[in-house]
Amino acid sequence: MPRALSVDLRKRVIAAIEAGASCRQAAKRFGISASSAIRWHALSKARDDVAPQRQGGDRRSKRIEGHADTILGELARTPDITLVDLRNSLAGQGIAVSVAGLWRFFERRQITLKKSPGMRPSRIAPTS
Structure with missing residues (x-):
């Protein structure tokens, strides 16, 4: 994943735009894309800050976490x-989840479901 450009660069671009340059002129001057300059300018107007937001991370686990009681109840009923x-x-x-989502759900809670051996090995003859 690409890293966000520095706050210093963002501030210099915004300063150039506020000094009278267009967003495209400022972008060309600092070697960034015009869309980045336009977004940074809009961001500085909206919240007076051009710092990049966090990238990546988990964005979907809260959906399955909302059904934690139901999932854990189902697991308690059928271990x-x-x-x-x-x-x-x-x-x-009516709860749509994936197997991978369930796996991560249990992993976050450190719940491991291990299979127990079905029967002991036979001493006389191999069992299948």
Whole structure:
């Protein structure tokens, strides 16, 4: 992911625009795109700050976190449920989630679902 340009550069572009240059002229002078200069100018008018906002991060987990009680309740009812079965059960209740989303949900809570061995190995003959 590309990094945001420095606040110093942003302030110099805004200063050039406020000194009378157009956004496109200021962009050409400082070697940035015209759209960036236009956005920075609008940003400086709207909130008097041109600092870049945080990039990346999780933006979707709050949607599944809203259904945490339902998901954990379903897990308590059926402790050995698979993620696919859990997703299908939630879909029946009108909650659309992905298997990967459920995986991350449980990972955040450090809940691991391990399969237990079905039976001990036979000492006499191999079992299949």
